Amino acid sequence: MESSVLVIGGGIAGLTVTHELAKLGIKVELVEKEPFLGGHAIQLTCKATESCAKCGACMVQEKLSNVICNENIIIHTGANLERISKNGRFIYNIQLNQNGTDKSKCTDYSSSADAVVMATGFEPFNPVKKPYGYKVFKNVITNLELEGILKINGNAVRPSDGAPPDKIAFIQCVGSRDSKLNHLWCSKICCASALRMARVIKTRKPETSVTFFYIDIQGSGKDFEALYEKAREDFRMIRAIPGDIYKTEDDRIKTSFFDCLSKKNIEEVYDMIVLSVAMIPGQGTKKLAEILGIIPCDTGFVGSCENNDIAGAGGVFVAGTAGGPLSIAESITHAVKTAWDVVKYIKTRDQGAKGSRGQEDYGD
Numbered sequence: 001m002e003s004s005v006l007v008i009g010g011g012i013a014g015l016t017v018t019h020e021l022a023k024l025g026i027k028v029e030l031v032e033k034e035p036f037l038g039g040h041a042i043q044l045t046c047k048a049t050e051s052c053a054k055c056g057a058c059m060v061q062e063k064l065s066n067v068i069c070n071e072n073i074i075i076h077t078g079a080n081l082e083r084i085s086k087n088g089r090f091i092y093n094i095q096l097n098q099n100g101t102d103k104s105k106c107t108d109y110s111s112s113a114d115a116v117v118m119a120t121g122f123e124p125f126n127p128v129k130k131p132y133g134y135k136v137f138k139n140v141i142t143n144l145e146l147e148g149i150l151k152i153n154g155n156a157v158r159p160s161d162g163a164p165p166d167k168i169a170f171i172q173c174v175g176s177r178d179s180k181l182n183h184l185w186c187s188k189i190c191c192a193s194a195l196r197m198a199r200v201i202k203t204r205k206p207e208t209s210v211t212f213f214y215i216d217i218q219g220s221g222k223d224f225e226a227l228y229e230k231a232r233e234d235f236r237m238i239r240a241i242p243g244d245i246y247k248t249e250d251d252r253i254k255t256s257f258f259d260c261l262s263k264k265n266i267e268e269v270y271d272m273i274v275l276s277v278a279m280i281p282g283q284g285t286k287k288l289a290e291i292l293g294i295i296p297c298d299t300g301f302v303g304s305c306e307n308n309d310i311a312g313a314g315g316v317f318v319a320g321t322a323g324g325p326l327s328i329a330e331s332i333t334h335a336v337k338t339a340w341d342v343v344k345y346i347k348t349r350d351q352g353a354k355g356s357r358g359q360e361d362y363g364d
C-alpha cells in the first residue's frame with residue numbers, strides 16, 4: 001500500500017508539510033475547515049517600502065501554487081475531521097461541507113493514513129475584554145485588521161470614515177505576556193509586523209505621527225535590529241501600558257499613560273489605535289488534541305512539553321503555530337522538519353514491519 005498522510009490545517013505550515021511530503025511521493029489529504037487555503041498568512045499585506053521588508057507574506061502564494069494541482073495531494077476545504085482511530089493505520093472520517101454552514105448539506109468521507117500532522121495554527125486573541133474599546137469604537141482595530149486595510153487600500157484608513165489617520169498609536173503585547181490571562185508567552189511576530197506596517201504607513205504618508213506603547217520589543221532575524229533602530233528615529237517609542245480609552249466628540253480616541261520621565265500622567269488623542277494581539281491556541285487545535293488524545297501544554301499549544309511528547313512516536317506530528325508562536329519563516333522551517341520526521345517515522349515503521357515479517361518467515 002502507498003504511504004499516505006493526513007494533514008489537518010491549510011495555513012502556511014500545513015501547505016508546506018503537504019508539499020514536502022508530496023514531493024517525496026507520499027499521498028497527502030489536506031483538510032481545512034475554512035472554505036479557502038492559506039490561513040492567516042493569506043490575509044497579510046506586503047510590507048515592502050524602498051525594498052522587500054522580508055515579512056514573508058508572499059510566501060503563502062508560492063506554497064499555494066505548489067499544492068494545487070499536485071497529483072499526490074487531495075484537498076478538502078470547508079471540511080472538519082469528525083472521528084479518528086488507530087488500528088495500525090489511522091482511520092478517519094471527515095465531514096465535507098462545501099455549501100456553507102447548513103449541516104444537512106454535509107457529506108461524510110472516510111479514508112486512512114499512516115500518520116497525522118496537526119497544522120491547525122493559532123487564533124488571534126480577541127481583545128474585547130481589554131479596556132481599549134475594541135468593538136466599541138470603530139477606530140480601535142487589531143494588527144490583523146490593519147493588515148487587511150493596508151492590503152485593500154494601500155495605506156491606513158479609519159474604519160469610521162475612510163479618512164487617512166494623521167496620528168496613530170500601536171499598543172503592543174495585547175493578550176501576550178499577560179499574567180492575569182496566564183498568557184505568559186511572547187507572540188514573537190507582532191513587534192516586527194507592527195514596526196513594518198508603521199514603516200509602510202509613514203513611507204506612503206510621511207506626515208503621519210506614529211506612537212508605540214510597549215512593554216518590550218522582541219524580534220528575530222538579522223534585519224530586525226535595523227528595523228528597530230530606524231523605528232526609534234521615526235516613531236515615538238513609549239514604554240508604558242496605556243489606561244482606558246475614550247472617544248472624543250470629534251470621533252477621535254483619547255488615552256492616558258504614565259510618563260516615566262516627567263513622572264506625570266499624560267493624556268493624548270489619536271485618530272486610530274492598533275492593538276497588536278497575541279497568538280493563542282486555536283479552538284481547532286484544542287478539539288483535535290482531544291480527538292487524538294493529546295494533552296496540550298500548559299499554554300494550550302501542543303508543542304512538546306512536560307505534558308506530552310509529540311515527537312511523532314505514535315504517528316501524530318505537529319507543524320507550525322499549533323505548537324506555539326512562530327513567524328512565517330519559522331513556520332516553514334518547522335513544517336519542513338516535520339515532513340522529514342514523518343518520512344522517518346513511516347520508513348522506520350515499514351522496516352520494523354518487514355523485520356517482523358522476516359522473523360515470522362524464518363521463525364520456527
Ligand code: SF4
Nearest residue numbers: 046048052053056058
Ligand atoms: S517578503 Fe513581504 S515585503 Fe517582501 S515582497 Fe514578500 S510580501 Fe512584500
Ligand code: SF4
Nearest residue numbers: 173176186187190191
Ligand atoms: S512580539 Fe512584541 S508585541 Fe508581540 S508579544 Fe512579543 S514583545 Fe509583545
